[in-house]
Amino acid sequence: MAGSAERREPPRRAAAPAPRRGSLSDGRWRPLEVAFWAGTLAAYFAFPAWHVLGSQILITGLFAVSLDIVLGYAGIVSLGHAAFFGVGAYVAGLLAANGWHEPLSALGAAALAAAVAGYLASFLVVRGTDLTRLTVTLGIGLMLWEAANRASSITGGVDGLSGVTLAPILGRWTFDLRGDVAYAYALVVVFAVFTGVRRIVSSPFGRSLVGIRESSTRMAAIGAPVERRLRAAFTLGAAIAGIAGALIAQTTQFVGIDALSFERSAEVLVMLVLGGAGRLYGGLVGALVFMVAQNGLAGIDPVYWQFWLGCLLVVVVLFFREGILGGAANLAARARGRRR
Amino acid sequence: MSAVLRTAGLSKRWGAFYANRDVSVAFEQGARHALIGPNGAGKTTFIDLLTGTVAPSAGRVYLDGDDITTLAPHRRVKRGIARTFQASTLFPSLTVLESVMLAVCEREGRGGAGWRALASETAASSEALAILDALHLGAESDSTTRTLAYGKQRLLEIALALATRPRMLLLDEPAAGIPAKESVEVLGAIARLPREVTVVFIEHDMDLVFRFAERITVLVAGSVLAEGAPDEIAADPRVREVYLGEIPQGEAPLA
Ligand SMILES: Nc1ncnc2c1ncn2[C@@H]1O[C@H](COP(=O)(O)OP(=O)(O)OP(=O)(O)O)[C@@H](O)[C@H]1O
Ligand SMILES: [Mg+2]
Numbered sequence: 401m402a403g404s405a406e407r408r409e410p411p412r413r414a415a416a417p418a419p420r421r422g423s424l425s426d427g428r429w430r431p432l433e434v435a436f437w438a439g440t441l442a443a444y445f446a447f448p449a450w451h452v453l454g455s456q457i458l459i460t461g462l463f464a465v466s467l468d469i470v471l472g473y474a475g476i477v478s479l480g481h482a483a484f485f486g487v488g489a490y491v492a493g494l495l496a497a498n499g500w501h502e503p504l505s506a507l508g509a510a511a512l513a514a515a516v517a518g519y520l521a522s523f524l525v526v527r528g529t530d531l532t533r534l535t536v537t538l539g540i541g542l543m544l545w546e547a548a549n550r551a552s553s554i555t556g557g558v559d560g561l562s563g564v565t566l567a568p569i570l571g572r573w574t575f576d577l578r579g580d581v582a583y584a585y586a587l588v589v590v591f592a593v594f595t596g597v598r599r600i601v602s603s604p605f606g607r608s609l610v611g612i613r614e615s616s617t618r619m620a621a622i623g624a625p626v627e628r629r630l631r632a633a634f635t636l637g638a639a640i641a642g643i644a645g646a647l648i649a650q651t652t653q654f655v656g657i658d659a660l661s662f663e664r665s666a667e668v669l670v671m672l673v674l675g676g677a678g679r680l681y682g683g684l685v686g687a688l689v690f691m692v693a694q695n696g697l698a699g700i701d702p703v704y705w706q707f708w709l710g711c712l713l714v715v716v717v718l719f720f721r722e723g724i725l726g727g728a729a730n731l732a733a734r735a736r737g738r739r740r
Numbered sequence: 741m742s743a744v745l746r747t748a749g750l751s752k753r754w755g756a757f758y759a760n761r762d763v764s765v766a767f768e769q770g771a772r773h774a775l776i777g778p779n780g781a782g783k784t785t786f787i788d789l790l791t792g793t794v795a796p797s798a799g800r801v802y803l804d805g806d807d808i809t810t811l812a813p814h815r816r817v818k819r820g821i822a823r824t825f826q827a828s829t830l831f832p833s834l835t836v837l838e839s840v841m842l843a844v845c846e847r848e849g850r851g852g853a854g855w856r857a858l859a860s861e862t863a864a865s866s867e868a869l870a871i872l873d874a875l876h877l878g879a880e881s882d883s884t885t886r887t888l889a890y891g892k893q894r895l896l897e898i899a900l901a902l903a904t905r906p907r908m909l910l911l912d913e914p915a916a917g918i919p920a921k922e923s924v925e926v927l928g929a930i931a932r933l934p935r936e937v938t939v940v941f942i943e944h945d946m947d948l949v950f951r952f953a954e955r956i957t958v959l960v961a962g963s964v965l966a967e968g969a970p971d972e973i974a975a976d977p978r979v980r981e982v983y984l985g986e987i988p989q990g991e992a993p994l995a
Contacts, residue, residue, distance in 0.1 A: 607838060
């Protein structure tokens with residue numbers, strides 16, 4: 401017994417601290433990360449006909465990353481994350497539809513509004529157990545949906561908000577129908593925000609969120625103000641969801657009420673789990689796989705595509721408990737072990 | 741003498757069951773104070789009440805004469821109370837070094853810093869490494885906590901508590917699960933901490949208790965059965981009844 405336990409001990413490396421799973425703590429970009437972002441840039445040139453879908457994947461990916469902060473890092477389960485995506489979308493959409501056409505400032509306003517909404521909601525969410533958190537976030541999402549529905553004279557209700565017209569970005573790039581500018585704009589914003597998130601998760605604050613997720617009792621016992629940290633994480637996640645929502649409103653020049661829907665909250669959760677929660681890139685990868693599969697399957701089998709999509713989800717998550725990235729990390733670790 | 745931490749009539753009730761009943765204990769500055777008692781006596785509950793992990797049903801807790809009964813756990817840590825947990829309560833996916841660094845950062849008020857990498861907190865990392873070295877955990881600093889052997893996890897518990905630089909260290913069975921030789925070493929190191937640090941430890945091993953404690957409180961069924969210097973406790977017939985034969989004979993002058 402002792403022998404087998406010994407054999408399972410991780411091999412110790414003498415040189416510089418080995419790169420650790422899921423941790424980017426020294427802040428250096430790893431080759432796989434560079435390849436990932438180079439790929440998003442290459443996609444602009446390789447798939448010119450797919451810029452619209454591509455921009456939506458990037459934006460939805462950012463939305464999933466925002467949920468990752470809340471769920472994957474801080475461990476707060478949420479079924480209402482679309483509330484903040486919707487707030488961002490409506491703020492950006494309403495500004496543009498009512499005479500404020502400059503996109504970047506609208507992005508900032510959307511982030512701020514979603515952050516305020518998230519901060520207020522965080523007081524209700526952070527206390528309580530997983531089950532109450534699920535219910536409270538779900539309820540907040542439903543309330544906002546109904547509010548947008550009722551205020552149809554402002555929001556357009558179920559018909560959606562149209563008349564969203566935008567000035568050229570920085571006075572130079574006008575949004576076009578093929579989505580060239582939309583893709584480039586989405587890529588730049590998503591990359592910039594992601595870089596910020598990447599810094600934050602490896603900071604003391606980001607690591608303390610992981611600590612709280614794994615043991616809030618211990619985190620309090622080393623002096624951390626657990627509830628305040630969780631509120632900060634929830635607010636941050638809401639702000640970034642708001643940016644994603646604003647990007648969708650701006651790149652599609654439309655806000656549908658589904659931006660606030662329960663389906664959107666559920667879908668982004670599924671994407672995150674599919675990609676791998678708590679791994680920073682899980683949201684991006686999950687959104688990519690989900691939306692490409694959705695698009696492809698709908699093309700192959702227009703009638704039963706939902707069946708096949710469901711099938712894909714079940715299979716992936718059953719085989720890879722920790723999502724695509726978790727599964728890949730485990731396979732890579734095993735391959736490394738065999739080579740030794 | 742001055743009590744650092746003191747309780748008055750502290751009780752914890754779950755339904756009709758008293759886990760602690762009317763417990764009034766004072767811990768003197770610099771004490772090496774053992775808390776003993778049979779399984780289920782309420783020792784862990786008492787520590788939970790002192791640290792705010794659990795709220796009392798009645799009674800008060802005083803730190804330096806201030807009433808801290810309703811103070812949040814993390815604020816008590818800021819005021820110098822640190823603890824370890826009987827069942828290891830750690831961060832499985834963080835490395836050993838990261839865990840201790842988090843505790844140092846919290847103490848320094850940098851736990852909420854969100855822009856620079858934890859890895860760039862060099863002062864915190866050298867302090868954390870020094871604590872780990874002192875507990876013979878230095879070689880494990882880059883290991884993920886979940887891969888640590890049980891005994892090493894117990895040591896990491898202590899490392900986390902020490903990283904808060906406590907004035908009042910509450911240890912819930914720190915030596916359980918550590919090989920006998922090492923547990924003597926660990927408790928010895930704790931007993932040798934500067935006298936600014938008051939140490940309270942729960943321990944079932946009577947050899948360790950009588951080796952390191954300068955004062956002992958015996959809890960039975962949620963209440964204090966006896967309290968005194970080790971030789972008084974060893975000679976106390978009520979205590980001997982509870983601890984049949986376990987108390988070292990040599991320690992009892994009258995036995
Ligand atoms: N949350 C709870 N709800 C109900 N009863 C509890 C709870 N926590 C502890 N108890 C009970 O309180 C009593 C005291 O428990 P406690 O853990 O404080 O004992 P202990 O002296 O630390 O015992 P041990 O030596 O086994 O660690 C036990 O009978 C336990 O079952
Ligand atoms: Mg106990």
